[in-house]
Amino acid sequence: MTNSNSKVDKPKLFCLNYGECDPKKCTASKLKRLNLIKIINKIQGSLNNAIILNPFARKELSNLDRKVILRFGLIVIDCSWNNILNLKKLEFQSSRKLPPLIAANPTNYGKWEKLSSVEALAAALFITEFVDHASLILSKFNWGIQFKELNKF
Numbered sequence: 001m002t003n004s005n006s007k008v009d010k011p012k013l014f015c016l017n018y019g020e021c022d023p024k025k026c027t028a029s030k031l032k033r034l035n036l037i038k039i040i041n042k043i044q045g046s047l048n049n050a051i052i053l054n055p056f057a058r059k060e061l062s063n064l065d066r067k068v069i070l071r072f073g074l075i076v077i078d079c080s081w082n083n084i085l086n087l088k089k090l091e092f093q094s095s096r097k098l099p100p101l102i103a104a105n106p107t108n109y110g111k112w113e114k115l116s117s118v119e120a121l122a123a124a125l126f127i128t129e130f131v132d133h134a135s136l137i138l139s140k141f142n143w144g145i146q147f148k149e150l151n152k153f
Helices: 027-033 045-049 063-072 081-089 117-127 131-138 144-150
Strands: 013-017 038-040 051-053 074-078
Touching: 013 027, 027 038, 027 117, 045 063, 051 063, 051 117, 074 117, 117 131, 117 144, 131 144
Parallel strands: 013 038, 013 074, 051 074
Antiparallel strands: none
16 A cells, blocks of 8 residues: 555545535535635546546446546536436546445435545545545545444545
């Protein structure tokens, strides 16, 4: 396992934000305010090579994706769960889905696969061995440790 404390191993985090959620509850907005994520309007340029978390992707995220995340970044898509089916249309070579996980966020607590943006990012970071960074972003939410415990990371 690599040392995720080194500056070289710091993942680049992005959020493709559709602006559909309550800004007061939006975990991506909070991460942005804390300078832990960059909000983007579209995926272009080198971001076309980044790992994109998409629940409809054919391929599951694995530790083999770590190098891609280091080089190009990790993108979470922030949209309303009411519009999630629109993500089926997004086809990117680097789309990845997460394994089934349990949400700990107050809106969807205990529900399978209804993760907030920070939960999706943290799960991806745990899977790709950016453990310290995953713990850091979860620590910004009072329920973050519950996500880690519920999913045994």
